[in-house]
Amino acid sequence: MGKPANLYAFESADELAKNLRAYVLDAQNESLQRHDIFRVAVSGGSLPKTLAKALLPAGNGSEKDTAKFDKWEIFYADERAVPLDHEDSNHRLVKEEWLDQIPKEMPQPTVFPIDVKYLNDTQELADQYEQTLVKQFASRDSVKLPMFDLLLLGCGPDGHTCSLFPGHELLRETTGWVLPIEDSPKPPAKRITLSLPVATHGIKIGFVATGAGKKDIMRKIFDSEEGHALPCGLVNDMAQDKVSWFTDTPAIEGVQFPSRRGLL
Ligand SMILES: O=C(O)[C@H](O)[C@@H](O)[C@H](O)[C@H](O)COP(=O)(O)O
Numbered sequence: 364m365g366k367p368a369n370l371y372a373f374e375s376a377d378e379l380a381k382n383l384r385a386y387v388l389d390a391q392n393e394s395l396q397r398h399d400i401f402r403v404a405v406s407g408g409s410l411p412k413t414l415a416k417a418l419l420p421a422g423n424g425s426e427k428d429t430a431k432f433d434k435w436e437i438f439y440a441d442e443r444a445v446p447l448d449h450e451d452s453n454h455r456l457v458k459e460e461w462l463d464q465i466p467k468e469m470p471q472p473t474v475f476p477i478d479v480k481y482l483n484d485t486q487e488l489a490d491q492y493e494q495t496l497v498k499q500f501a502s503r504d505s506v507k508l509p510m511f512d513l514l515l516l517g518c519g520p521d522g523h524t525c526s527l528f529p530g531h532e533l534l535r536e537t538t539g540w541v542l543p544i545e546d547s548p549k550p551p552a553k554r555i556t557l558s559l560p561v562a563t564h565g566i567k568i569g570f571v572a573t574g575a576g577k578k579d580i581m582r583k584i585f586d587s588e589e590g591h592a593l594p595c596g597l598v599n600d601m602a603q604d605k606v607s608w609f610t611d612t613p614a615i616e617g618v619q620f621p622s623r624r625g626l627l
Pocket residue numbers: 406407408409410441516517518519520523524525526549571572573
């Protein structure tokens with residue numbers, strides 16, 4: 364057995380944002396050294412707003428503390444099968460809450476939204492997004508699984524992450540990279556999602572889960588047997604200490620699993 368996931372808890376949204384910034388920019392700097400590019404997968408929910416709070420401030424001007432967005436390639440960990448300007452679109456959310464606020468004079472990231480030509484065929488929508496990954500991560504023949512430099516994920520109150528829901532057959536997928544789902548228990552029903560093997564293959568995986576509304580599911584994920592079968596628990600078990608959870612005090616109330624305060 365390797366080392367377990369890291370669980371960090373912060374007293375305030377400001378503290379969380381400061382630490383998340385350090386974590387993301389460290390991942391960025393390591394990736395740029397490794398291959399001069401930073402490939403990130405992001406989810407929807409409250410995450411884009413938190414990323415804006417963490418990454419939009421100019422920082423202290425040092426090389427280490429600078430977001431080099433022109434080197435970023437941003438993909439979606441999951442996306443709803445809706446137009447890009449639809450209220451349910453994760454791309455719209457990420458753009459409006461975060462990316463559109465990067466000052467125009469700053470270098471901009473490259474973003475890979477879904478191809479809306481295929482909205483009526485969820486399988487094709489997933490296949491096309493997989494092809495986007497194939498192109499960006501070299502050919503499928505030479506790469507068994509795409510390795511994101513960082514995945515930034517949320518955790519639903521039922522323990523879902525990406526659009527991988529508890530007990531869903533998609534959790535058994537072993538080879539596909541991007542999967543269609545047409546019966547998401549949380550609307551909208553039609554979506555695409557990274558598979559569990561891709562979600563757990565990243566170099567680093569960061570979850571953000573805040574607020575008292577998360578405490579029951581956090582206890583289940585970290586302190587119960589059944590938590591290991593939940594999608595978030597599976598990511599923890601499969602990716603172990605590559606996983607770091609950024610939470611606040613209300614979200615981990617009553618959690619026994621050892622958590623640490625502060626990261627810097
Ligand atoms: O598509 C979805 O179902 C949501 O985007 C979802 O996956 C979200 O990331 C989590 O429910 C966490 O939500 P919060 O970030 O709001 O806690």
